[in-house]
Amino acid sequence: MKKTIVVGVTGGIAAYKTCELVQRLVHRGIRVIVIMTKAATSIVDPSQFEKITHEKVRIELFEDEFHYKTILAKRKVDHITLAQSADLFIIVPATANVIAKIAAGFADDYLTTAVLAATCPIAVCPSMNTAMWASPVTQKNISTLRSLGISIFGPDAGILACGTKGEGRLKDIATIEKEVIRMLDTSLSLSGKRILITAGATQEKIDDIRYITNKSSGKMGAALAESCYLRGADVILLRSRTSVSPRYQCKEYMFDTAEDLEHLMKHHVKTVDLCFHAAAVSDFAVARTVHGKISSDKRLPLELTPRTKILTKIKTWNPHVYLVGFKAEWNLSKEQLIVAAKEKLQITRADMIVANDVGKSDRGFSADANEVVCVNKKGGSLHIPFAPKRIIADKIMDYIQENLLSP
Structure with a gap:
């Protein structure tokens, strides 16, 4: 059966790199559905992801045509259905803001609401300024995510978009791809052990x-x-x-x-x-x-x-x-x-x-x-x-x- 991955894209400069990850996953025969924050759409046009995935990019919880009667008639809410049908949910890049929201249980947009409703494994790939990454608040939030069972991939050290050299760079896309495939290939052969x-x-x-x-x-x-x-x-x-x-x-x-x-x-x-x-x-x-x-x-x-x-x-x-x-x-x-x-x-x-x-x-x-x-x-x-x-x-x-x- 074809695997489904939900890829969350937040408003970090590294968002442009997520196009390559999505392309790689689609080439592997994986169904990829992208959720973007409003800030992310200022960096990458949603149409770029739609061309790669042939799937609608989710951004708004309540679109112009939304009506509660439609929900009651169909008994189907898009962000809930999407979150619960995924085999893996990964956020690339994950900004300090979104990491803080997830750690606190916020659900104030499509992405954070879907994360809260997800029943599959979740991973985040942090990307931010070195000082923001080193902040005690961010580190506390990362610890909270780990305690919730959320996997953390990265960040790497290097030259950042702001010119700073240090830890905070998005992990290499090829490495993220390998981690994604490793998580998807889980056999559960040791379940119960x-x-x-x-x-x-x-x-x-x-x-x-x-x-x-x-x-x-x-x-x-x-x-x-x-x-x-x-x-x-x-x-x-x-x-x-x-x-x-x-x-x-x-x-x-x-x-x-x-x-x-x-x-x-x-x-x-x-x-x-x-x-x-x-x-x-x-x-x-x-x-x-x-x-x-x-x-x-x-x-x-x-x-x-x-x-x-x-x-x-x-x-x-x-x-x-x-x-x-x-x-x-x-x-x-x-x-x-x-x-x-x-x-x-x-x-x-x-x-x-x-x-x-x-x-x-x-x-x-x-x-x-x-x-x-x-x-x-x-x-x-x-x-x-x-x-x-x-x-x-x-x-x-x-x-x-x-x-x-x-x-």
Whole structure:
């Protein structure tokens, strides 16, 4: 069946770029219906979108021919029907004004009313001046949208229309197109599954203001959370306060220390079907921490003691959970990674280990890409070549569903 996407266009200078996105989607055989704010029509003529989509552009809630008796006779309201027939609703660009309206629940024009009535996934692509994007009000509104389950794509950093250089530029159209297709291709194959994912780095306290940590950004865990969310799973993400946020709304709980994370995992893992322990938990604890602030006038020796691995405890909290652990190694070959992963399987009773080499600067910790080897307890393995972490996450999920979770 042909998919339907509603594209909202607001009054940002980047509105002219939305024509390219709509063109790309139509070429893919997708039905696209455009809603424009009045301000947007001052930037792009609605006829440009109508030529591409062969669909009427919606602007006014009440057009000249509107009469309430027609509505009562047909029992059909255009903006409600449109909003509830869409497979995806995306706003490109989304100005600070419209973001604020959606966050506050305003419904004072065709676009915001349709958003409020939409029952499909919603995404917004912010575009505005750098200072407007950095404003605490805008950031609060973005957080509200995330909490409502609305996906946020962008913005990017670069030269803006006003001449400012910084964050606020509309995300690249080709990238937005890929995100749209990814959301449309959601299979809901994990519907009914509860999945726990950990992400980011723990901290080990030295004194009340200093700590040791590692370079983990949480990007791999966030990518797994997104992949599971798009497959319909009920996702619980435990992430460090310094880690990246997923683009889709998941239940999130924050941690700082290994103790925080262990407490959260012990509580949440008991009711889940799958657990991805991707957080980079410190291998060592500081033997003696100090209350207050240690003076910097003299040398300070630190004694570090090895930590018990959280991964080894998870099966005792839930023997039936499908457990996937992660192992970072330094400058190992693919064959050596497989050996290391098999050893980790035996020690932890995990169902699968994802091993990667963090000895290269373009992959692993903090990087956007990775290369991994997956080894499962049934004896199978999968090498996933160097790719963006979102693709790595999708391939891991495909492998688990096709080979390990299937009857």
